[in-house]
Amino acid sequence: MKKWLLFYFCTCYISLLHAQTRDSIIVRPYPAFTVRQLSLPLTLAVLGLASNGNGNEAFKKEVVEERNEMMPKFHTSIDNYLQFAPLVIAYGLDAAGVKSKTDLLNRSAILMKGELLMLGSVYVLKKYTHQLRPDGSTYNSFPSGHTAQAFAAATLLCEEYKDRFHWMPYAAYGLASGVGMLRMANNRHYISDVLLGAGIGILSMKVAYWTHQYKWGKRTQAINLENP
Structure with missing residues (x-):
């Protein structure tokens, strides 16, 4: 069971790093690049690469062994739908009158660019790493496309609503982490x-x-969270 703690700590790290509150009610709605923002995705990527050994005693295979002992017959298809849940929430809140930071056209353009970049990266890596899935079905295990989709969607949800709802990063990244856990529980992916x-x-x-x-x-320079 201890082998699962690595993923648990990673999800906690995600929540803590992104769930930062702000004292002022005035915030700039358009996120700018900072080197600090690279720490989370790069840390996760490095951990993924470091744990991708193919030896018999590799960490990722030990996690699969524990999964097979604990829940050998577990299967669910809910992860196929949960990966898109943050997008449904983001657009649903906006449709319900809870306005996001970015207007519909710009937000949709950002979403399309992010999706294309994510899908392209996943496709190239799956094709050229040629890693066998833990269930032995196909050679396109590395990385997890469902997880990438879930975290991309969660990032959009957080960027749009984290200043209005300070708990949103916990909910969004918690949901995305659940998708990743289900991919492992379904024996479709390694950690x-x-x-x-x-x-x-x-x-x-x-x-x-x-x-x-x-x-x-029209690009607005600031928004008031008390009077959106």
Whole structure:
């Protein structure tokens, strides 16, 4: 059971790093690049790469062995849907009148760019690393596409609502972490696949925000969280 603690600590690290409150009610709605923001996705990516050994005693295979002992017949398809849940929440809140930081057109453009970057990265790595899944089904295990999708979507949800709802990072990244755990519980991915997928998902959506030019609509310099 101790082998699962690595992933648990990673999810806690995600929540703590992103769930930062602000004293002022005035915030700038457009995230800018800082080197500090690279620490989380790069840490996850490095952990994923470091735990991707293929030896018989490799850490990722020991995690699978424990999974097979604890829940050999476990299977669910809910992770196929949960990976998109943060996007449904983000657009659902906006539709319900809880306005996000970014207007619909710019937010959708950011989403498209982040998704393309994430999907392209996952596809290339899956193709050229040629890693066998733990269930022995196919050679496209590394990294986890479901996890990358979940964390990319969670990053968009956090960027749009974390200043209004300070608990949003816990909810968004907790949900994304659940997707990663389910991928391992379903025996479809190793822990290394999930860690790298999480890093790719976060970084892809962050890059989409950092590089967006906000071509549509009028760019507001600040918003008041008490009177949105």
